[in-house]
Amino acid sequence: MAQQKATNITWHEATVTVDDREKLLNQKGCVIWFTGLSGSGKSTLANAVEQVLHHQRHHTYVLDGDNVRHGLNKNLGFSPEDREENIRRIGEVAKLFSDAGTIVMTAFISPYRTDRDQARALIAEDRFVEVFVDCPLDVCEERDTKGLYKKARAGEIKEFTGISAPYEPPLEPELTVNTAALSIEECAHAVVETLVKIGLVPAGN
């Protein structure tokens, strides 16, 4: 038994670290946190950034409504407490992914500054990249990709961000992109340039 115990201790001391995983992946684990109105283009932009980074052989993952709301957060509704818990869990999962060395992107409205700042506080300072997906409400409403604005205007959805609930734009985001003025490709490249500038991915690969 003594020998067994000693073996255990050795292994414990020699765990694979986040540095090891980052060297393997040739990148820094980080969180790109997209925030903006419904229809502003958060998921579209996250997917576009993922394509660019994947093409450069980076390991990426996108957390969005599709894979989070129906899974991890399926027991949460839209009450204020549930909305807060929703963003809290997303922040914690994003932290785990960044600790794994992955470039993880989150694409949620996340309308409250406090909630976003709590997510930021979980992550090392230079590993959290807040991207404000800025798009005028009327453009988002004209797009109305999911038909939600129509329902919100008809009163079928209560407390809809931008219509009947507030959206608090970031005060000091790492990047603001205007999806009404620029193409998704242009916005995606602006995100990737920001990552290079911060030193999260190598330049020019």
Next chain:
Amino acid sequence: MAQQKATNITWHEATVTVDDREKLLNQKGCVIWFTGLSGSGKSTLANAVEQVLHHQRHHTYVLDGDNVRHGLNKNLGFSPEDREENIRRIGEVAKLFSDAGTIVMTAFISPYRTDRDQARALIAEDRFVEVFVDCPLDVCEERDTKGLYKKARAGEIKEFTGISAPYEPPLEPELTVNTAALSIEECAHAVVETLVKIGLVPAGN
């Protein structure tokens, strides 16, 4: 605007898939679910497996009490409902990691068959590898790495698995390893061999 919308659609259709990520990483995303008594060696073994796989340039991550209980699941206690929710969330997060193409390992007692089977049900059939870390209770208690058995015997911890709460061993795990009979290195290699056999990582690299 019409052009912008069309661009959105194009990008949406061309998202990076789990297949793409798996090709990049040269592995299949999967969940290795370690289950066993406290002190059986789950975390130690998961870390040992991670070392072997990392050395083979695989992308891995270990979910355990250290990074989950104090983060994502810090608002959960030890009531039956909270224990169930604890394992449910771990299963959902493991699913996200496997969808990212990562080989994710979970190291939690997870004493109930129902909870483990619910985690299994979330994951594709050939991507969930349940490893029973089998170790006699008296050996776990002799190790008592965290001093928890002593406290449980003294009645300071209620409902402690193996002492005052049940442990339900898996009926058909993909692998059983006996950490009292084999070294951690031997157990780790048995796990990796199982992955190769299932086709989750290439042989002999």
